[in-house]
Amino acid sequence: MSDELQELYQAAILDHSRHPRNCRVIEGGFKAEGYNPICGDRITVHVRLDADVIQDVSFDGSACAIAKASASLMTESVKGLTRADALSLLERFHRMITAPPYAPLEELGTLTVLAGVRRFPTRVKCATLPWHALRVAAEARSEGVSTE
Amino acid sequence: MFDVTTVRGDFPILRQRVHGKPLVYLDNAATTQKPQAVLDTLQRYYAADNSNVHRGVHVLSERATNAYEAARDTARRFLNASDPSEIVFVRGTTEGINLVAQTYGRARVSSGDEIVLSDMEHHSNIVPWQILAEEKGARVRAIPMSDTGELRLDEYERLLSIRTRIVAVTHVSNVLGTVNPVAEIARIAKARGIPVLIDGAQAVAHMPVDVRALGCDFYAFSGHKIFGPTGAGVLYGRRALLESMPAYQGGGGMIDQVTFERTTYAHPPNRFEAGTPNIAGAIGLAAALDYVTTIGLDCIASYERELLAHGTEALSQVPGLRLIGTARAKTAVLSFVLGGVHPHDIATILDRGGVAIRSGHHCCQPLMARLGIPATARASLAFYNTRDEIDALVGALRDVRKVFA
Numbered sequence: 001m002s003d004e005l006q007e008l009y010q011a012a013i014l015d016h017s018r019h020p021r022n023c024r025v026i027e028g029g030f031k032a033e034g035y036n037p038i039c040g041d042r043i044t045v046h047v048r049l050d051a052d053v054i055q056d057v058s059f060d061g062s063a064c065a066i067a068k069a070s071a072s073l074m075t076e077s078v079k080g081l082t083r084a085d086a087l088s089l090l091e092r093f094h095r096m097i098t099a100p101p102y103a104p105l106e107e108l109g110t111l112t113v114l115a116g117v118r119r120f121p122t123r124v125k126c127a128t129l130p131w132h133a134l135r136v137a138a139e140a141r142s143e144g145v146s147t148e
Numbered sequence: 149m150f151d152v153t154t155v156r157g158d159f160p161i162l163r164q165r166v167h168g169k170p171l172v173y174l175d176n177a178a179t180t181q182k183p184q185a186v187l188d189t190l191q192r193y194y195a196a197d198n199s200n201v202h203r204g205v206h207v208l209s210e211r212a213t214n215a216y217e218a219a220r221d222t223a224r225r226f227l228n229a230s231d232p233s234e235i236v237f238v239r240g241t242t243e244g245i246n247l248v249a250q251t252y253g254r255a256r257v258s259s260g261d262e263i264v265l266s267d268m269e270h271h272s273n274i275v276p277w278q279i280l281a282e283e284k285g286a287r288v289r290a291i292p293m294s295d296t297g298e299l300r301l302d303e304y305e306r307l308l309s310i311r312t313r314i315v316a317v318t319h320v321s322n323v324l325g326t327v328n329p330v331a332e333i334a335r336i337a338k339a340r341g342i343p344v345l346i347d348g349a350q351a352v353a354h355m356p357v358d359v360r361a362l363g364c365d366f367y368a369f370s371g372h373k374i375f376g377p378t379g380a381g382v383l384y385g386r387r388a389l390l391e392s393m394p395a396y397q398g399g400g401g402m403i404d405q406v407t408f409e410r411t412t413y414a415h416p417p418n419r420f421e422a423g424t425p426n427i428a429g430a431i432g433l434a435a436a437l438d439y440v441t442t443i444g445l446d447c448i449a450s451y452e453r454e455l456l457a458h459g460t461e462a463l464s465q466v467p468g469l470r471l472i473g474t475a476r477a478k479t480a481v482l483s484f485v486l487g488g489v490h491p492h493d494i495a496t497i498l499d500r501g502g503v504a505i506r507s508g509h510h511c512c513q514p515l516m517a518r519l520g521i522p523a524t525a526r527a528s529l530a531f532y533n534t535r536d537e538i539d540a541l542v543g544a545l546r547d548v549r550k551v552f553a
Contacts, residue, residue, distance in 0.1 A: 002500050009551045040509040064490035
C-alpha cells in the first residue's frame, strides 16, 4: 500500500471515523446540514452559542471516513472558541488541505492529521463538508449548505 | 472468435499506468473508452471534411452532409429501425428523454394524468417527467422492484390506468445491472394503447437491440457509453409518433418556412434538430457502432457473461462484501457494499491500486432509498476488461480491508 494512503488513513483518522467524538444532537441550539449532492453524504452540525462563544458543538449524519473524522476533530477543535476564531481556524484548515503536497505544514494541532488530504484533491470536499455546515450554524442561522 | 488481447489493442488509453500500476478501468457504466477507429474518424472528419450540413452547395458541405446522413442510417441499422427519419441525433440519453417529455409529453399529458416509471430509474429518466408533471398537474408513479432488483410486473399491470399517458423505463439498471423485460413491459402497455420509452443508455454496448422486436415507441441512448464521443446520442422514435409531435427547440434547420407571422416546421428528424448539430460527434458515433457491430454484440454479450460469472464468484469470496443487484438477467455491473467501509473510501484506495471504479448514489437516489443504503461501490465492465482485471480489483479490495481492519 502507498505511503500516501497510509498518511490519509492514519490511525487517528480511522479512530475518529469509527468512534466519532461529539456525535449527537444538541437540542435548542442552531444547526445546519452540509450536503454533497455528488455523493449524497450528509452531516448536520449543531452548535450552542453563548454570546459569541461556541459553548457546545456536535454533529450527526452519514458520510465517508474522511468527512466523519474531519467532523469529529472539528468539534474538538472549535469548542470554546469565539465565532471569529472558529472561522479563522476554518480558513487555515482549508488552506492546509488544499496546499501543494510539498509545501511546509502550518501547525493546526490535532487537525494536522488531516493534511494527507492534500494528496487527494477529489477528497477535499469530504474534509470541508462539516466545516461549511459549522460556518452556517455558527452564524446563528439554521439551514442547509451544499458543497456545490 | 473473440480475442480480448486483440480488442484491447484497439484502445490506446488502456496502455497506461496510474499511480505506478497498470490502469484497470472498471467504470464503463459512467463512460466507455474510445477505440482508435473512432479517434481516427474524428481526426479525419475535422482534417478533411469539416463543414456545416444541409446548408452549403460547396463540396465540403456535401461531404459533411453525406457523412452525417450516413451516420443516421448506421444508427437506424444498429437499432433495426424502419427508416432513417426515425433517428434523431441528440446530445445523449438525457436530451432524448427531455425531448420526448417536452414535445410528446407536453402535447399529450394534462392534469390528473399519470406517467409510469420504475424504482430503478436514473435521475435522467425521472426529473424530465417530474418537470412535466409539475407543469401539468400530472403524477409520476414507479413500478416497484424485488429485493434482488427485478421489476414486479404484476404490480406494473396494476399501476396502469386510463390516466397513464406514457411508460418510461430503463432497459438496464446502471446500479444493479438488471436487464428489464422491456419487450414484455412494452407489450402490456401497448395492449392498452400506452406509448413506451426505453432508456437504453446501459444496454446498447452490451447486447443487440432491435426496436421493432422490443415494440417500443421511443428508445434513447448515449454515444459515449458505446465507445463513441461525448455529446452525441440517438433518440429513436416511431415515425407516426414523431410526425405527430410539436417541435422541441426552435432555430435553424428545423423549419419549413419562416415569416414573422408564422413558421411551419420541417418533417422528422430535422424538426427536432435545431441549430448546427454535433456533426463530428454523430460521425464518430457511427464509427463506434460500426466497430461494435464488426466484433458482434452477441460475441460481446457472451464474453461479458463469462466476466460477470467470474466477477460475481470472485467478489463473493471477499469477506464482508455484499453484492447489490442479483437479478437473474444481468449485465456485467457489480455494485457492492463492504462491511462498514464507505464506498468513497473504497474508491480512493482502489484508485491508488490503479483500479477505477465509481462510488456514490450513481444518480439513482430513489433507488438508494429503496435499497436503504446511502451509496454503493460499483465496478462496471466492458468487453475489453479481463479476468485478470477482476482479480486485480479483488486484490485491491484486500488493501481496503487492511486499512479498515
